[in-house]
Amino acid sequence: MSLLKLENITKRFGGLVAVDRVSLEIKSGESIGIVGPNGSGKTTLFNVISGVFFPEEGKVIFDGQDITTLPPYKRAPLGIGRTFQISRPFHSATVRENIAVGAMFGTLSGKVSVDESLDIADYIIERVGIKEHRDKPAGTLTPVEKKLMEIGRALAMKPRILLMDEAMAGMHPNDIDEMVGFIKKIAEEEKIAIVAMVEHIMRAVIGIAEKVIVLHQGAKLVDAPTKEALEDPKVVEVYLGQPQDARRWIKYWQQEE
C-alpha cells in the first residue's frame, strides 16, 4: 500500500499555476527525488504535502487518510517531517532544545514530557553528529550544521516520511557524499520514506533516490527510475535547452566577437 499519494494536485497563485495536476505515489520506506529547475513548483508541492498551502484541486492521501485540508500541525504527528530550503532553526534556543521541540510536539501520542524530549534530543544529537554544539544557540551554527540540526529535529518527530527541501544546496561535494550516506543509513534503519527535492545537485539525487520525478512549469514531465529519468532527452532539454538552440547561440556569440 502506498504511504503518500497525491491525486491530481493543482495549486494556483492568482493566474499562475504553480503545480499543475501532479499525481504521485510513495511507498513506505521508498526514496524518491523530485527534480526540476527553479520555479518548476517543487517547493509548492512540498508545501501542499506538509499543509502550508491547501491545493485548489486534487487530494493528498497519507496512509489511507485524506489529509487534503488538515492543518500542518495535525499532519506532523501523523509522521510527515520536513526540512527547509533555507534552514529555519529557532535561533535563540539551543540545538538540544530545537530537537526536543520535534519530539515534544511531532509525535502522534503527544504525551512526550519535556524531560523525555530532552533525552531523545541527546540521543539524536549524537546520531546526527553535532554533539559538540549541543548547548549552543542554533543561530550560531554553520549552514551545514544547521542542516544537520534540521534533519535531527525532523527525526525527533519519528517521521514515516521525510521531505527534504534542497538539503544539500551550498555544500561542498565531500560533505554532500557524506550527507547522502548519512541520509540513506538513517532511512534504512528507521524505515523512513525520503522525498528529496533538488534543483541541480544531481549527485545527491543519484545517491539517495530510487525513482525520480521531474517537474517542469508545475507539471510532471518524467516519472522513472533515477538514471533513466536523468538521461531522458526531455529532462536534458528542460535544463539545458534544445541542442540546435544551443548551437545557434554559440554561433551568434562567435560572430559578435
Place this chain on the structure above:
Amino acid sequence: MRNELEKYYPLIPVFAAYLAMFLIGKNVTGMWQLMGMLAFYCALGQAFNIFLGMTGYVDFGYVAFMGVGTYGMALGITRLAHIEGLGVVIIIIGFILSLLMSTMLSIAVGAVALRLRGAYFAIATIGVNEGFRYLIEGARIWNGSEGMIFNAQLNQILGREAASALSTFWADIMVLIIAALAAFVTLYYMRSKIGYALTALREDEDAAKVMGINVTKYKIIAFITSACFAGLLGAVSWALKTPYVFPPEVFEIHYTVEAIIIVLLGGAGTLLGPVAGGLIYGISKYYLSIILPGFQLLIFAPIIIIIIILFPEGVVGMLKSKVKDSALARFII
C-alpha cells in the same frame, strides 16, 4: 528531587528583588510610595512579558485588560456594598469579576486578532483600549463617562481604618504578590511544553507549525494568562489603591507603551528582565521628575534610546550571555 528544585532557582533573584523593595519601603521613611510605584512597574512588566516577551507579539491594546480589571473590582464593590456582613468577601468577588472580565475580553480580542501575524496583529490591537473606552462612555455602561467613585462603599465594607490601610499599604503588598505570581507562572511556562512552543513560534511560526505545534492555541494561552494578570493589577492598583475609576484614565495607551518599554529595557522573554526594566524605568522616571521637573521626558527618551542601543537584548539579555558559563547561569534566565 534536587533537580526539580533546581529548576526554580531563577526565581531567587526575582523574589529577592521584591523582598528588598518591601523591606526598603517598610524601614526607610518616605520610601514606601516610591517602592509601591516600582512594584507596579515591575508587576506590569512581569505580566506583559508573558505575552510580549514569550510570543514576540506586540499588543498595543494591553491596557484594556487592566481597565476591565479595574471595572471588575469597582463593580463588585459598588453593587454589593449594601449587603450587610459580606466584608472582605466582596473584595474576593471583585477579584473574581476582574479575572472573568479580563479573560473574556482577551478571548474576544485573541480569537480575532491572534489569527493575524506579527505587525498585523499589532495594528489590529491598537484600537482595543480606545474602542472600549468609547463603548463605555457612548453606551453609558457602568455610569459611562462619569465613572465610579467608591470611597464611601469601601469604608462601609471594611471600616474607615481598614480601608485606608488597604489603599496605603495592603494594595502595594498585593501588587508585589501579583508580580511574584506572574514571575512564577512565567518560569513554570518556560519549563513546560508551553514555553518550548512559544519559543518556537516566536522564532519561526511556519517552522513551528510543520513541527506539530498548534500555534494559535499556545498564543491564546499566553495572551489569556497575561491578560489575567493585567486584570488583577488593574483591580489592585487602580481600584483598591485609588477607589475611583474613570474611562479615560484606565484605557490610556500610555500604560501599554510603558509596559513595552519596561519589557524591552529589561530583556524580552527573560524572567528577571521585567524586574530590571521596571526598576530602571521607575527610578529614572521618579528622580528625573524631581531633579528636572518638566524636562524629565526630554532627558528620559535619550536614556532609553541609549540603553536599547547598548543592550539590544535588554539588560538581562546582556547579563545572561555574560554569565553563560559561570555558576550564576542557573539563577539568571
